[in-house]
Amino acid sequence: MTQTKFLKSARIAAAGLAVGAMLLTGCAATGNKSGGTDAAANASAFLTIPREDMGTFVQNFNPFAPTVNPMVQQSIYESLLVFNPAKGNTVPWLATDWKAADDGKSITFTLRDGVKWSDGQPFVADDVAYTFELQKKLKGGYEYLDGVTAQGNKVTFNFNKPWSPALSDVGQLSILPKHIWSALADPEKDANAKPVGTGPYTEVDNFQAQSFVLKKNPNYWQPDKQKIAGIKMLAFAGNDGANLAAANGDVDWAPQYIPNIEKTFVSKDKDHRHYWFPPTGAMINWQLNTTKAPFNDVDVRKALSMAVDRDQVTKIGMSGYAQPADCTGLSGNYETWKNTQVKDTCTWTKHDVQQANDLLDKAGYPKGADGKRTLKDGKPFEFKISVGATSSDWLSVANVISQNLAEVGVTAKVDSPDWAAVVAGYEKGDFDSGIVWSANDPSPYKYFNTTMGTASVKPVGTKASDNYHRFGDPKADALLSDFAAATDQSKQKDIANKLQEEYNDVAPLVPLFSGPEWGAYNDTRFTGWPTQDNPYATLSVRAPSTVLVLTSLEPRK
Amino acid sequence: MRFILRRLGFYLIAFWASITLNFLLPRFMPGDPVSRMFARSLDRMQPEQLEALRKLLGVDDRPIWEQYAGYLQNILTGQMGISITRFPTPVTEVISSQIGWTLLLGGTALVIAAVVGNLLGILAAWRRGSALDSALPPVLVFIGSFPYFWLAMGALYLFGVVLGWFPIRHAFTDGLEPAFTAEFIGDVGAHLVLPALTIVLVSIGGWMLGMRNTMIATNSEDYITMAEAKGLRPGRIMLRYAARNAMLPSVTSFGMGLGFVVGGALLTEVVFAYPGVGYQLLNAVQGLDYPLMQGLFLTITAAVLLANFLVDILYVRLDPRVRSN
Numbered sequence A: 001m002t003q004t005k006f007l008k009s010a011r012i013a014a015a016g017l018a019v020g021a022m023l024l025t026g027c028a029a030t031g032n033k034s035g036g037t038d039a040a041a042n043a044s045a046f047l048t049i050p051r052e053d054m055g056t057f058v059q060n061f062n063p064f065a066p067t068v069n070p071m072v073q074q075s076i077y078e079s080l081l082v083f084n085p086a087k088g089n090t091v092p093w094l095a096t097d098w099k100a101a102d103d104g105k106s107i108t109f110t111l112r113d114g115v116k117w118s119d120g121q122p123f124v125a126d127d128v129a130y131t132f133e134l135q136k137k138l139k140g141g142y143e144y145l146d147g148v149t150a151q152g153n154k155v156t157f158n159f160n161k162p163w164s165p166a167l168s169d170v171g172q173l174s175i176l177p178k179h180i181w182s183a184l185a186d187p188e189k190d191a192n193a194k195p196v197g198t199g200p201y202t203e204v205d206n207f208q209a210q211s212f213v214l215k216k217n218p219n220y221w222q223p224d225k226q227k228i229a230g231i232k233m234l235a236f237a238g239n240d241g242a243n244l245a246a247a248n249g250d251v252d253w254a255p256q257y258i259p260n261i262e263k264t265f266v267s268k269d270k271d272h273r274h275y276w277f278p279p280t281g282a283m284i285n286w287q288l289n290t291t292k293a294p295f296n297d298v299d300v301r302k303a304l305s306m307a308v309d310r311d312q313v314t315k316i317g318m319s320g321y322a323q324p325a326d327c328t329g330l331s332g333n334y335e336t337w338k339n340t341q342v343k344d345t346c347t348w349t350k351h352d353v354q355q356a357n358d359l360l361d362k363a364g365y366p367k368g369a370d371g372k373r374t375l376k377d378g379k380p381f382e383f384k385i386s387v388g389a390t391s392s393d394w395l396s397v398a399n400v401i402s403q404n405l406a407e408v409g410v411t412a413k414v415d416s417p418d419w420a421a422v423v424a425g426y427e428k429g430d431f432d433s434g435i436v437w438s439a440n441d442p443s444p445y446k447y448f449n450t451t452m453g454t455a456s457v458k459p460v461g462t463k464a465s466d467n468y469h470r471f472g473d474p475k476a477d478a479l480l481s482d483f484a485a486a487t488d489q490s491k492q493k494d495i496a497n498k499l500q501e502e503y504n505d506v507a508p509l510v511p512l513f514s515g516p517e518w519g520a521y522n523d524t525r526f527t528g529w530p531t532q533d534n535p536y537a538t539l540s541v542r543a544p545s546t547v548l549v550l551t552s553l554e555p556r557k
Numbered sequence B: 001m002r003f004i005l006r007r008l009g010f011y012l013i014a015f016w017a018s019i020t021l022n023f024l025l026p027r028f029m030p031g032d033p034v035s036r037m038f039a040r041s042l043d044r045m046q047p048e049q050l051e052a053l054r055k056l057l058g059v060d061d062r063p064i065w066e067q068y069a070g071y072l073q074n075i076l077t078g079q080m081g082i083s084i085t086r087f088p089t090p091v092t093e094v095i096s097s098q099i100g101w102t103l104l105l106g107g108t109a110l111v112i113a114a115v116v117g118n119l120l121g122i123l124a125a126w127r128r129g130s131a132l133d134s135a136l137p138p139v140l141v142f143i144g145s146f147p148y149f150w151l152a153m154g155a156l157y158l159f160g161v162v163l164g165w166f167p168i169r170h171a172f173t174d175g176l177e178p179a180f181t182a183e184f185i186g187d188v189g190a191h192l193v194l195p196a197l198t199i200v201l202v203s204i205g206g207w208m209l210g211m212r213n214t215m216i217a218t219n220s221e222d223y224i225t226m227a228e229a230k231g232l233r234p235g236r237i238m239l240r241y242a243a244r245n246a247m248l249p250s251v252t253s254f255g256m257g258l259g260f261v262v263g264g265a266l267l268t269e270v271v272f273a274y275p276g277v278g279y280q281l282l283n284a285v286q287g288l289d290y291p292l293m294q295g296l297f298l299t300i301t302a303a304v305l306l307a308n309f310l311v312d313i314l315y316v317r318l319d320p321r322v323r324s325n
Helices: A009-025 A039-044 A072-076 A125-139 A166-171 A239-247 A298-307 A310-317 A332-337 A340-344 A353-363 A392-406 A419-428 A445-452 A474-485 A489-506 A546-550 B002-028 B033-040 B047-057 B064-076 B091-126 B131-144 B148-162 B182-219 B222-229 B234-246 B248-261 B266-271 B277-286 B290-318
Strands: A046-051 A081-084 A089-092 A095-100 A106-111 A145-151 A154-159 A201-208 A211-216 A230-235 A273-275 A283-288 A382-386 A411-415 A433-437 A510-514 A520-522
Touching: A046 A239, A072 A201, A072 A546, A081 A166, A081 A546, A089 A095, A095 A166, A106 A125, A106 A166, A125 A145, A125 A154, A154 A166, A201 A230, A239 B148, A239 B266, A283 A298, A283 A392, A298 A353, A298 A392, A298 A510, A310 A392, A310 A510, A340 A489, A382 A392, A382 A419, A392 A411, A392 A433, A419 A433, A419 B033, A445 A474, A445 A489, A474 A489, B002 B064, B002 B290, B033 B047, B091 B131, B091 B182, B091 B234, B091 B248, B091 B277, B091 B290, B131 B182, B148 B182, B148 B266, B182 B234, B182 B248, B182 B266, B222 B234, B234 B248, B248 B290, B266 B277, B277 B290
Parallel strands: A046 A230, A382 A411, A382 A433
Antiparallel strands: A081 A089, A095 A106, A106 A154, A145 A154, A201 A211, A211 A230, A273 A520, A283 A433, A283 A510
């Protein structure tokens, strides 16, 4: 580190002016490190990853903690199977095989042989059964799960009703070692400072408030896939710091949102820096509170949706990184489930001001002499769009929508208090409309259940945690229960097609765009990253598929 | 003595009022921590887990006065509970692991800014109309009026990224083990330069101007003329006669500044990824982490009141007029 004496004030002033001049002229000086192209150095290097939303770490590797430390569920603990949304495939992991019973009321997993915990103990079926007991006891949920039985290398999950969505639910839970966790007095409050897992990198090393290292699990079941020496996490109190580290070439993987990525990141080293934003995140919707008029009118919902220019929304609001929604309402995560007919004959998610106007006229919301529409009771057609003040991208999305709506004579005011206030309004049901994310799961069951299933509708005033728009459709209910009971995939696909037709008819909410999963990398030191051409995982560091990346990367030779 | 006791009583009441506010304010905010956590996790949390989490975190629906009684009792016994956003880490651990860095950064910046700023102010007033007096104050005030975020980013970019003179993040190099060795202390020092420098830059102008203005008023007092007439050395008059009396407002500001150091320099911590409690406080507020918020507010309140109390006592020594009151 350079040792420098205190700078004279004149020099400081000059420097300040220099910075200003540099920013004005847009001069892009690069501070790149020469980068280790040395194979030996790469082999002993740690895969360095920034964490942009934790200014500091605490040594707590308990997977039950609400704010879980990075990599606990990606690198330390593993699940029975790994779903890869980028390709829509499922990779067998701690289980090699699974089979649903004919009546749909149970699933049996066959566990992989030869898997050991990082302390050398064998991984057994009892560990899986215990994990679910513990999870159900501490965290609740899994109401459909009657019990888990372990026998030899097989684990059977028994349900109280035919329930096919269970596969992704139970298949993706991190499995914990019974011999460690059953010995804890209070497993929920234990810091689990020295975790024991089956994952590729489990050994916590040099834990500091702003960085820590995970080294190789000495007993990993795929030792040939532990090609990197370890993972190093760095703490940042915001995107800016993490982006600077990425631009400066100090980190190998940059999973946070980087504005203008071509210029700020890629352009500094085009050969080694790449990004890929597959549209596999949750669908981002504009949700209209259907307990309020006029949002209870399907024609109004469709007309408002047609007034929205989704190309503008994704271009201006999302820097062109996201893809506009279609009438199936499904994000890119469900590409293989999409009903192509619904998608191809789509009307109400296409920008069409003329149609929107006609539909609103027809539905009985006439334009006045001032060009503004009125409601049926004569009041002006005015409402609010709520977005949390800190989400600058969604805030511009809301602003674009508000401008679009003005073209059809509807006044929408963007309301941006703190997220806490916004969400409180969603939960109580006293909001007008808002930008909301949706459930994202391997199967589309949950998405449709929480957008139009009556079971998820809570009365206004009662706390809702999904289906904030409070829309329930009995027709969808019947299809949803059929879907849950169907055990083979072709039948599930048929029902999913019908669900999309129903969705297309009733337009429960206004889908906007598929949330992109941010991911950028610098392959100076490590190669083997997932790409659009080889989508074996997404570039997210918090997804279940992250473990696929960790076991594929290798040091550059 | 009576003066000090009276002040002490006043501080006790102020302390009670502020801890009561600490208790009430977060509870007036909409939502509860679990819903906030759910909203921030986007689709990563199961809705059916919310109830279990509420119970676990002790987000209680007891009557407010009962919560208040429990809260007061916890404060008196030094129990601050368990942080919600950092569950299951105790609040005291979250704060104590970071407050050292906050004190180091804020304390260093405050001392440098106050000492250098006051000295410059004394010199500027003593040599009125000199180059130092006419050029430096406007320049410093100009720099001080930059938005801090912009200045810090600029300094980080220029000295950290382009010139590479200083490290651009964290309190010490990743991989080093904290220890009392020359290497580690040097490393911490190097990491401290940019964050401290930017705070000094934006605050030094205020110190200098304040001191200069009081000094000018003091310089026209009769006793200064008297001292000059007696033929004392100018340096002695400047420091012992003029500066000593002109310093009282600066002492007050320093005391206040000392108290506020504990609150952390939020923006500095964000820009330079410096560990400290400022960002933690923001995080706690955003996550409606009542225990952590209360713990931090309590620490800040206590520090501000303590610093003020010390200044009060110091005043009694520095200014005899206070005593006769």
